Amino acid sequence: MGGAVGLGAVLAACGGSGSKDSAASGSRSADAGPWKFRDDRGQSAEAKSVPKNIVAFTGVAAALHDYGIEVKAVFGPTRTKDGKADVQAGDLDISKVEILGNVWGEFNVEKYAALGPELLVTAMWEKDALWYVPDQSKDKILKLAPSVALWAARTTIPKAIQRHEDLAASLGADVGAAGVVAAKTRFEKAAARLRAAAKSKPEIKVMIGSASQDLFYVSLAKMSADTLYFQELGVGFVEPKVDEAGFFENLSWENVDKYAADIIMMDNRSSALQPDALTSKPTWAQLPAVKAGQVIPRTTEPIYSYDKCAPILEDLAKAIEDAKKVA
Template sequence: MRTARAIRPTRRGLLAMGGAVGLGAVLAACGDSDGKDAGSGGSKSADAGPWSFKDDRGKTAEAKSVPKNIVAFTGVAAALHDYGIEVKAVFGPTKTKDGKADVQAGDLDVSKVEILGNVWGEFNVEKYAALGPELLVTAMWEKDALWYVPDQSKDKILKPAPSVALWAARTTIPKAIQRHEDLAESLGADVRAKAVTDAKARFEKAAARLRAAAKSKPDLKVLIGSASQDLFYVTLAKTAADTLYFQELGVKFVEPKVNSAGFFEELSWENVDKYQADIIMMDNRSSALQPEALTSRPTWTRLPAVKAGQVIPRTTEPIFSYDKCAPILEDLAKAIEDAKKAA
């Protein structure tokens, strides 16, 4: 197996590695979903008959019975887990170098799932086939591109089982949650279980709080950042499910002069002060440099938000369940409530 370093980075690869994913720089239009009441937290007996699910590519996955032997991208697996649907194996960031669960693993017990690949470009095709998979599920950041499914082995990976891809970009958190819930329900989840309806109520309360916070401080500007050793990435809010939704709730974002791909602007560390902001949201993924690793960079420490202590983590790839997204809204609401004008 080859790691991301051994593969010539594609546009998707840049998104996955460190900064460029910084704000979900992505390429595709999102698929809408049918509105249903959310709720889950447990699974129920699924019908034994034929199963089908139309994904966000517009493709319909079909099986003779409801798939049980499921393999999924780590973040999607974590969302399904919150609805009571367990997967057999995962691919994508699952464990950190010290063996702990990656932030994208959510509440998954990473010791109990088979890990087919832990970094970009890594996917053990032989081990996957040996599992006898009944369904492959992943995210989609670009039209028809399966997140963390390597292009060079995609054809082999897609042979053993049907696949489902769900938008993670150019959509909003509520729409993305709904689509993950739709899939979970089709797989047997009880989407009206109290755990999920309670989580949805918390999410809606958090959304109202964030809207009120943004309205109370209309002059505050938020910058969406992601750091690598050589570059600092500033992402355009409308390209990611989380920040597009925050924008809809009234949060004001710095608007970078994006590159030709249209999603983020790459700044050298000498020019990191190009944009002044009152709050900086920093990519929390293990592939990106964290704020504590930037304290030796003078241009970073001179930024108004940094001097004011108004740098907060950003969950760049949210786990799309109400349970995991409610705290994201709450944390941003509190940050805005507590923030002062710094820039």
């Protein structure tokens, strides 16, 4: 599947080259201006003063929240069918933000305009493709406020966190606050633990999976910020034959046993089928990792703050520490 639209649709339903690590171009003191920030497209967003009316992709809004920056509205998976906060909303109080769109392709441009937006922020999985900003209304949306896009692919968790922290700092966050410092310390300890776990059990092979009713997707570790970082820390991954977009291989349920894996990390997003919904798939039940109870959730779209990423590393470290060689 080629192109940003195709890739985005599949990534959203299941689940760029190198990150740009330039620092924020400006930060504020109180409400001083002007404001400027260079994003991962290499574009500079500018305003006469620090933006207050911020609209962001849900996961980015959740990261900004962890740094003390609140948004007025969000778009992307925010509320589940039962009315609860989606996993990508993190600690956001979803009752206090306007939801402009909750699913792929949905973005209420009229509501967005009525908010008087001063900044739009989202993720980027392919160069210049704005995550959950519909192509058909993108031009209208981008005319209403400056925009910032931050890499979610082909970067690593630490680099992605740093870029979100850069943005938060430019918007007035105190990135030296005690809570932020403590979360960073926990993250660094978790990274050391994961590195040690991977080194102690080099034989353990991990598969990155995502399920739909008809297909099972096996992802290539180096394409996403989380799994590329895990790979850098020494975790061994199944390497699928990826499609032309480069992110994952599509397998029919009859061929789900194509790759041998000791641990399966399953996409935790609400758009993907979860393991308890796969009991009717006989080929799934026969996988060695499933039989051994070595299936764990994967936070496919991490919230890029130290607070949210530290537990991700801790959970994978524990899974490897406890894992048995089964495949």
